[in-house]
Amino acid sequence: MLVYDKTNILILRKKNFMSYILAIESSCDDTSAAVLRDEKILSNIIITQKEHEQYGGVIPEMASRQHYSNIDSAVDKALKVAGIDKSEIAAIAVTQGPGLLGSLLVGVSFAKGLSLVLDVPLIGVHHMHGHILAHFIDEPKPRFPFLCLTVSGGHTQLVKVLSPLQMEILGQTIDDAAGEAFDKVGKLLGLPYPAGPIIDQLAKEGKPLFDFAIANVADFNFSFSGFKTSVLYFLQKEVAKNPNFITENLKDLCASVQHIIVKTLEIKLIKLIKQTNIKEVAIAGGVAANSGLRGRLQELSRLHDFNLYIPDLQYCTDNAAMIGMAGYFKYKAGIFESHEMTPDPRLVF
Numbered sequence: 001m002l003v004y005d006k007t008n009i010l011i012l013r014k015k016n017f018m019s020y021i022l023a024i025e026s027s028c029d030d031t032s033a034a035v036l037r038d039e040k041i042l043s044n045i046i047i048t049q050k051e052h053e054q055y056g057g058v059i060p061e062m063a064s065r066q067h068y069s070n071i072d073s074a075v076d077k078a079l080k081v082a083g084i085d086k087s088e089i090a091a092i093a094v095t096q097g098p099g100l101l102g103s104l105l106v107g108v109s110f111a112k113g114l115s116l117v118l119d120v121p122l123i124g125v126h127h128m129h130g131h132i133l134a135h136f137i138d139e140p141k142p143r144f145p146f147l148c149l150t151v152s153g154g155h156t157q158l159v160k161v162l163s164p165l166q167m168e169i170l171g172q173t174i175d176d177a178a179g180e181a182f183d184k185v186g187k188l189l190g191l192p193y194p195a196g197p198i199i200d201q202l203a204k205e206g207k208p209l210f211d212f213a214i215a216n217v218a219d220f221n222f223s224f225s226g227f228k229t230s231v232l233y234f235l236q237k238e239v240a241k242n243p244n245f246i247t248e249n250l251k252d253l254c255a256s257v258q259h260i261i262v263k264t265l266e267i268k269l270i271k272l273i274k275q276t277n278i279k280e281v282a283i284a285g286g287v288a289a290n291s292g293l294r295g296r297l298q299e300l301s302r303l304h305d306f307n308l309y310i311p312d313l314q315y316c317t318d319n320a321a322m323i324g325m326a327g328y329f330k331y332k333a334g335i336f337e338s339h340e341m342t343p344d345p346r347l348v349f
């Protein structure tokens with residue numbers, strides 16, 4: 001029997017396996033909107049804020065203003081590419097945290113407003129769950145339980161993923177994140193922000209001739225601050241002898257920096273694979289785009305006999321498709337937020 005009240009429209013859409021989810025991501029400096037039809041990505045629009053480049057890092061106030069200017073067009077374009085009208089949206093998923101408060105506020109306020117107007121449920125997504133669940137966008141998908149090395153601008157974590165809704169952090173950085181290490185060391189080398197992708201490119205033509213400190217941290221945790229300081233002191237010493245040292249050795253310096261960051265990550269990952277005996281291993285986050293890390297982990301997967309899952313490049317750095325994927329799992333489980341939901345820069349994992 002067909003009943004035309006709002007709740008039953010939702011149930012009917014579920015039964016027809018045709019639920020359109022609008023996803024919004026605005027935790028840092030990318031304004032992104034995506035549309036999913038169930039778990040299939042129909043569109044994924046990313047507006048990257050280039051304005052921060054000249055300041056060598058993200059300026060929070062500027063980021064939130066840019067999100068405010070960009071969010072309307074990102075959502076309109078996502079709907080247009082997906083070929084649907086606002087009225088067809090069944091739920092709205094949005095990054096609730098962690099991230100920059102002003103940036104999160106724009107996405108969350110927009111999502112709340114639209115969900116009220118359309119009278120559809122609101123789904124709050126943890127940004128790092130989004131990075132991990134990006135693995136469910138394309139084939140092949142990891143099987144549960146799997147280990148995920150999540151390496152991004154703000155996080156470096158080793159996570160045991162039991163299900164899309166159940167994850168446990170087994171290790172993490174005690175200071176800087178891997179992406180932050182790439183960016184900060186890149187700044188020392190005179191490279192623009194974000195330096196990670198540039199170091200990756202330059203490293204391809206260099207050799208890891210220089211040695212830097214790898215921190216010895218307990219358990220499955222990481223540390224990058226000692227490494228950063230060791231690069232700083234090394235450069236200060238060499239530049240005092242030869243002012244052109246950095247430009248003359250840039251490619252080898254990049255290859256060396258990348259080599260040490262990858263080495264730091266692989267030591268703990270391999271230790272965890274051996275301890276847990278879990279042979280399904282994924283990497284996620286912006287640094288998962290690094291060709292050195294991807295290549296080295298592929299080698300290690302053959303050597304230590306584990307299945308490695310690497311997301312498509314477009315789903316490594318911030319994007320709303322991954323937030324939609326995480327939102328889809330919550331939608332299926334019926335986990336929704338009230339309109340009292342607020343952004344949380346330190347949202348618990």
Ligand SMILES: Nc1ncnc2c1ncn2[C@@H]1O[C@H](COP(=O)(O)OP(=O)(O)OP(=O)(O)O)[C@@H](O)[C@H]1O
Nearest residue numbers: 152153154155179194196197200286287289290318
């Ligand atoms: N090819 C690459 N090699 C190394 N680092 C990279 C590469 N591509 C991107 N990065 C790094 O990834 C980071 C951005 O990733 P991402 O967008 O996931 O981080 P974030 O969202 O700022 O942080 P978080 O997800 O922890 O909140 C930057 O530090 C950037 O330098």
Ligand SMILES: [Mg+2]
Nearest residue numbers: 152153317318
């Ligand atoms: Mg991110």
